[in-house]
Amino acid sequence: MSDEINVDKVMDLKGLPCPMPVVKVSKGIKDVEVGQVIQAISTDPGSLTDFPAWARTSGNEILKTEQNDEEFVFYIKRTA
């Protein structure tokens, strides 16, 4: 694939309900440098609205969102 995103850190948030996915990602993103990318995998359907809201408020960027079966995969670039 040509649009393959380079992932610097993977976060498994499967089975975690609100507010944990967002809380964990906000902590985890500090482990990568500005410009690097986190892949976050969540099973909480609320994440679909929560992650974009979190990214807009915290000033980070969601590059791509994938949905496979019950899983939601977010590619988040640390920009703040």
Added chain:
Amino acid sequence: MENIEKQLNDLKSQVDALGQKIPGSKLSMIVFSGDLDKALASFIIATGAIAMGLEAVMFFTFWGTPILREKKKKVGGKDIMSKMFGFMLPKGASKVKLSKMNMGGMGTAMMKSLMKKKNVASLEEMIDMAGELGVKIYVCEMSMDLMGFKREEMIDYPGIEFCGVAKFLEEANGSKIQMFI
């Protein structure tokens, strides 16, 4: 020339004064209720706020105060009324009950087991998480005094402080979001 400089300085000080009046990216919350459901919601919002890059400040007052009692701590030297309050009110986060469907404790127990099953963090876990994330907690001194609680019987929460209404209002005045739960 001199006049322009003076005007510039005047403007500067006005901008500085305005800057102090703009509310910061902060959430101030009063936790008045002592119910499990409302306490949970409070901590979910507060920890969520930190995740969003906001500051979060919680003020525990009235029925909210007993949530922060430490189950294992015992203090002596209380008068009869204080002892009675201490006995009647929940001793810490693990003893707090639901506001609806408590059914003599059965409903709360059912809710707790359901929460465990669904991986929802307990109130105790949420308090630990809030401390780790840096949610600031203030406790109303007057409520403590009224109910006969002593500082020594409260949880060891990082940076916990005891205050009055002025401290809350100062924080609320500088917050974009204010809540009363």
